[in-house]
Amino acid sequence: MTTITHVALLFLAVAVLLAWWVWNQREQDVDDGEDAAANDARITPLLRGINYLLSDQADLALQEMVQVARLRSDAIDVYMALGEMFRSSGEIGRAVRIHQNLLARPDISSDGRLQAHFALGRDFHTGGLLDRALRQYDHALGIQSDHLPSLEASLRIREQSREWLPAEELLCRIERIRGEESHFHRASLYAEEARRCWRDDHHPEEAEDFANRAIGLDAACAAAYLVQLDLLIAQTAPWQAIEDRFTLLWQQCRHHAAQAIPSWIGHDAYREASTTLLLRCWHDGHDEQLMLLWLEQLYAAGCGSRVKEIVMESEFVPVSLRGEMRLLALREEGDADSQRLAERARVWRKQVKDYRCHECGVEVREMRWQCPQCHQWGSIRAQEGGGL
Ligand SMILES: [Zn+2]
Known part of the structure; x- marks a missing residue:
C-alpha cells in the first residue's frame, strides 16, 4: 500500500470517528431537549471538515474541526483524535500545536491534562526531540505516578540515549506496578552499564561490579560475561581464567x-590456547555458528592456513x-573454478545479514543485545537453517 493511500485511509478513519462522536453527542442532546439549531451548527463544520479531509486539504480540515471543538467545551476527544491523526501522518508540528492548545485551556480536567501531556510527549518522541518528550512524560507522571504508558515510553528514551541506570530505575517502577519481575531485562541494563564504564570511562572496577550484578540477577546474561572476558583479557590474565569464564558462558547461554x-582472537597467545577449548565445545554441541564464527575470525586475523587445519x-x-x-x-586454494566460486561467496558474505530477532524477525548485520525494532533484550541470535 502506498503512503498516500495509507494517509487517506487514516484520514477517513478519523472522519468516521468524528462523525460517530458528533452523532452520539447529538443523540444525547436531543434526549436532553437541546435546541436542534445548536446541533446543526456543529454538524455543518464537521461535514465540511470531512469533505476537506477527503480532498486532502488538511489545513482547511483542521480549521473546521477546531470549529467543531469550539462549539462544545468537552470536545477533548476530537482534539486528541486530530492530534493522533496528524502525528501518524508525520505532521508533528500540527500535532504539537493541537496538544499545546489543549493544555492551555483553563477548563481541562486532570485526566484530559494527563492524556494531553502523554500525547505531546509522543509527538516530541516521534519527532526525535527526546529531552522535550521526557519532560512531557514527567508531567504526565506528576499527575498519575503509575501511568504505565509514560513510564514505558520514558524507559525507551533512556535506552535509546544509552542512559542505563535511569532506565533501570524506570524498569523497577514498572516492575512494581505490574507486579512481575524482569530480571533478564534489568541484568541487560547492568551489562550495558558495565560495558559503558569499561569502554567510555575506563573504570574496570565499576565495570566488574555492574557485570557481577547483572549475572547475579540473571546467570544467562551473556553480555555481562563478555564484559568480564574483556576485563580479564585487558589484565592479560592467565588463559585458564579466561577459559573458566567462557565455560560458564557456554553452559549458561x-x-x-x-x-x-572476537575478544581474544587478536591476541596470539590466547588465540592458540583457545583451540583446544573451542574444539571441545564443537564436539560437545556441534554448534555450526560457533565453528563458523571462529573460522571467520581466524581468517580475518590473517590465519587462513589455520582455518584449513581446524576444518x-x-x-x-x-x-x-x-x-x-x-x-x-x-x-584460498583450488583451481580457477573453485577460486571463482570462493570469490562469489566472499561478495555474498559482505551483503548477508548474520543475525535475526526471534521475536519480530528483523535481520541485522551486527550482533545487538537489544532488538532495534521490537526493543526486546537478548532476542537476536545468529541466523540458522538451510536458507540464505
Ligand atoms: Zn525484534
Whole structure:
C-alpha cells in the first residue's frame, strides 16, 4: 500500500470517528431537549471538515474541526483524535500545536491534562526531540505516578540515549506496578552499564561490579560475561581464567557464547590456547555458528592456513546452505573454478545479514543485545537453517 493511500485511509478513519462522536453527542442532546439549531451548527463544520479531509486539504480540515471543538467545551476527544491523526501522518508540528492548545485551556480536567501531556510527549518522541518528550512524560507522571504508558515510553528514551541506570530505575517502577519481575531485562541494563564504564570511562572496577550484578540477577546474561572476558583479557590474565569464564558462558547461554571469540582472537597467545577449548565445545554441541564464527575470525586475523587445519581436525561439514557458503568464502586454494566460486561467496558474505530477532524477525548485520525494532533484550541470535 502506498503512503498516500495509507494517509487517506487514516484520514477517513478519523472522519468516521468524528462523525460517530458528533452523532452520539447529538443523540444525547436531543434526549436532553437541546435546541436542534445548536446541533446543526456543529454538524455543518464537521461535514465540511470531512469533505476537506477527503480532498486532502488538511489545513482547511483542521480549521473546521477546531470549529467543531469550539462549539462544545468537552470536545477533548476530537482534539486528541486530530492530534493522533496528524502525528501518524508525520505532521508533528500540527500535532504539537493541537496538544499545546489543549493544555492551555483553563477548563481541562486532570485526566484530559494527563492524556494531553502523554500525547505531546509522543509527538516530541516521534519527532526525535527526546529531552522535550521526557519532560512531557514527567508531567504526565506528576499527575498519575503509575501511568504505565509514560513510564514505558520514558524507559525507551533512556535506552535509546544509552542512559542505563535511569532506565533501570524506570524498569523497577514498572516492575512494581505490574507486579512481575524482569530480571533478564534489568541484568541487560547492568551489562550495558558495565560495558559503558569499561569502554567510555575506563573504570574496570565499576565495570566488574555492574557485570557481577547483572549475572547475579540473571546467570544467562551473556553480555555481562563478555564484559568480564574483556576485563580479564585487558589484565592479560592467565588463559585458564579466561577459559573458566567462557565455560560458564557456554553452559549458561550457549546460543550467544560464540560472541566471545572476537575478544581474544587478536591476541596470539590466547588465540592458540583457545583451540583446544573451542574444539571441545564443537564436539560437545556441534554448534555450526560457533565453528563458523571462529573460522571467520581466524581468517580475518590473517590465519587462513589455520582455518584449513581446524576444518580437517574437527571434521567440520556445514549442515546448512548458508554455512556452506560462509565456509566457501574462506577457501584460498583450488583451481580457477573453485577460486571463482570462493570469490562469489566472499561478495555474498559482505551483503548477508548474520543475525535475526526471534521475536519480530528483523535481520541485522551486527550482533545487538537489544532488538532495534521490537526493543526486546537478548532476542537476536545468529541466523540458522538451510536458507540464505
Ligand atoms: Zn525484534
